[in-house]
Amino acid sequence: MDCSSWVNTSLDLNIRPHHHMLNEEVPKKEVERDFFLSGKRSSVKEETSGALEDELKRVSAENKKLTEMLTEMCENYDCLRRHLAEYMRNNPQKDLNTTNIPSKKRKSDTGITTTTTNNSNSNPMAINGTSESCSTDEESCKKSKEATNKAKVSKAYVRTESSDTSLIVKDGYQWRKYGQKVTRDNPSPRAYFKCSFGPSCPVKKKVQRSVEDQSILVATYLGEHNHPHPSQMETSPTSGSSRFVSQASVPCSSASLSSSSVPATTINFDSKKSNSSTTNNNHTNTVDAAVAKNPKPKPDSPEVPQVLVEQMASSLTKDPNFRAALVAAISGRISHIN
C-alpha cells in the first residue's frame, strides 16, 4: 500500500506500478500543502517518512542480495558454458541424442539429428528447446527443413521411478496417445501423443525410454502449443508461480527431471552448437544442451545431478521470461507484505 517498496533497483523490480507516482508529482504538492495546513499532520508525516526510509533500506538490501545471487548464478552459468564448449570440442562425435548407437539413420527422423550436427548455432531464434533451421550443407535437409520450420522440436528428459513402466511424461498438458511402436535402435516402445487440446493444437510428442538408462524417459516435442498452459488457465492470473510455468515457454517445461521433482527443462537439439558467443536470449540453449547431454548418468560422475540442478538454475536465471516472472513474483510479494 505504501510507496516504500517501490525503489528503483538494478533488478528492475519496479515496473512503474501505480504506487510509483507517490514518489513523484503528487506527493510533492500534497506534502507541501499538508505542511502548511497543519503542523500536527506534518509530524505524522515525519513518522511515516521514517518508516518509509527503513522500509526503503530493507528493500534496497534485499535487492542487493538478489543482485548478488543473480550475479553469482550468471558466473556459474558462464563457467558451465565454457566447460560445455570445451567438451563439445573434445567430443565432436558425441551427440546430444541419447542414442549413441551409430545408425544409418534416415533423414526424416533426423530432421532432428541433422539439425544437431550442422551449424545451427547461427539460429538466434531457437529459444528453449526449439530448432528451426537446418543449415545449408545438406540438400536432403530440404524436407526436414520444411518440417522443422513448421514444427519446433524440443526434447525433455524425465527421470521416472524404475518401477514405473508407463510412458507418461507429466508436463501439464493433456495428451492423447495415438500410436506406439517398437523402434529398431531401442528395445523399449515409443509412444506417440497428440495434444488433446482440440485439433487446433498441432503439437505432438514422442516418448521413449533412454537406451542407456531405462529409468529416463525421453520426450520429443514437435511444434508449439497455440493455447495457454492448462495450469495457467486453472490458476489465478495474479499468481506469480503459475505465470512462470506458463512462461517457461514452449512445450514441456514442467516435467520433472528426477524423482525429487526438480523442475525440468526443454532440450534443444541444435543447441549443442548454439554458440557460446550469443548473449542473453540464447544462453538457455547451451545449458539445455548440457542438460541434454547428461540424461545418461555416468557412473563415474556422481555429481552429475547436482550439476544438472545448477545448470538449470543458471539457465533459468538467464532466461528473460524467468526473470520477468521473478520480478513479478517478488514485486507481488513485496506489495503483499506492505
Place this chain on the structure above:
DNA sequence: CGGATTTGACCCGCGC
C-alpha cells in the same frame, strides 16, 4: 455411452 488407449495395418521416405 463417450472418450481414451491399444494395436495391427497402412503409408511414405530413404538407402541399397
Place this chain on the structure above:
DNA sequence: GCGCGGGTCAAATCCG
C-alpha cells in the same frame, strides 16, 4: 524397384 523402418490411421477394446 525393393525392403526397411518410422509415423499415422482406425477399428477394437477398455474404462470411468
